Amino acid sequence: MIPLASGASSRVCRLPGERVVKIFHAAVSDEMIAREFTAATLAAEGGVPTARPLREDMIEGARAILYPEVQGPTLMRQMRARPLQSDALLRDMALLHRQIHGCAAPSLRSLKQVLATDISYGPAEPVVQDAALALLQELPEGESLLHGDFHISNILLSAEGPIAIDWSKAAHGAATADVLRSEMLLRFGEGPQDWLTNHARDWAARRYMTHYRRCAGEPLSLEPQWRAVVALAWLRARGPVRQRAFTAYLHRALAAVGLPLPVVTSR
Numbered sequence: 357m358i359p360l361a362s363g364a365s366s367r368v369c370r371l372p373g374e375r376v377v378k379i380f381h382a383a384v385s386d387e388m389i390a391r392e393f394t395a396a397t398l399a400a401e402g403g404v405p406t407a408r409p410l411r412e413d414m415i416e417g418a419r420a421i422l423y424p425e426v427q428g429p430t431l432m433r434q435m436r437a438r439p440l441q442s443d444a445l446l447r448d449m450a451l452l453h454r455q456i457h458g459c460a461a462p463s464l465r466s467l468k469q470v471l472a473t474d475i476s477y478g479p480a481e482p483v484v485q486d487a488a489l490a491l492l493q494e495l496p497e498g499e500s501l502l503h504g505d506f507h508i509s510n511i512l513l514s515a516e517g518p519i520a521i522d523w524s525k526a527a528h529g530a531a532t533a534d535v536l537r538s539e540m541l542l543r544f545g546e547g548p549q550d551w552l553t554n555h556a557r558d559w560a561a562r563r564y565m566t567h568y569r570r571c572a573g574e575p576l577s578l579e580p581q582w583r584a585v586v587a588l589a590w591l592r593a594r595g596p597v598r599q600r601a602f603t604a605y606l607h608r609a610l611a612a613v614g615l616p617l618p619v620v621t622s623r
């Protein structure tokens with residue numbers, strides 16, 4: 357087994373026969389692994405370019421999923437190596453995301469429920485939580501397949517085009533929420549946060565949104581409302597990346613829909 361990558365929840369190794377194995381760390385729940393398997397299979401059945409899981413397995417006592425190997429760099433690596441291609445890559449990312457949202461996924465967990473839990477267990481004061489939960493309650497359930505963690509390290513660039521991987525945070529729900537999560541991941545997700553990169557990240561997020569809106573052919577439905585609840589829910593699990601910029605973004609998002617602003621934004 358040749359190690360390919362190691363992350364917060366797993367390590368990925370190359371196997372003979374153009375396969376890879378994703379070996380999960382012990383702290384990852386069975387539910388999350390099952391969700392990754394189910395959602396990736398569902399996406400593949402819906403015609404989404406993805407690595408379709410081959411089978412679950414145990415490797416040296418750890419739970420694992422076998423996948424076909426996708427040959428090619430992550431979108432992140434490609435954008436860094438070829439910055440002039442970035443806009444075209446972000447357009448391809450938006451097209452792929454749109455395709456994902458064209459699939460239905462009623463069997464997956466509800467994003468609205470995930471957001472409600474994250475808001476309730478997050479650090480914001482009860483008055484902020486209650487107002488946000490009341491707003492969330494009024495938003496439509498939605499039935500699209502949502503990736504849940506659609507960022508530029510979870511897209512591989514194969515010779516045939518971009519491939520979506522890493523479905524462990526998938527759900528069903530409103531596409532707008534998933535698009536806004538990608539916007540926030542581009543701006544404030546894990547990764548470098550020096551001055552120049554931050555400008556590139558904000559630019560990439562704006563371009564990604566423009567491309568998604570264009571290929572959808574209509575404005576994002578209930579965008580300000582979803583932005584407020586998705587940003588507030590993220591407080592529960594966010595890493596300390598671009599804290600001040602994220603807090604400013606969160607405050608604008610909440611103010612735009614008349615929600616009170618949290619004083620406490622981390623534990």
Ligand SMILES: Nc1ncnc2c1ncn2[C@@H]1O[C@H](COP(=O)(O)OP(=O)(O)OP(=O)(O)O)[C@@H](O)[C@H]1O
Nearest residue numbers: 361363364365366368376407423424425426509522
């Ligand atoms: N099917 C595949 N073919 C080739 N490389 C892969 C494949 N799946 C994963 N990889 C490599 O492993 C890396 C990590 O995979 P993945 O995103 O699924 O796990 P992870 O990031 O550890 O999960 P999490 O984001 O939950 O921590 C990818 O960025 C990619 O470089």
Ligand SMILES: [Mg+2]
Nearest residue numbers: 363509510522
């Ligand atoms: Mg990943």
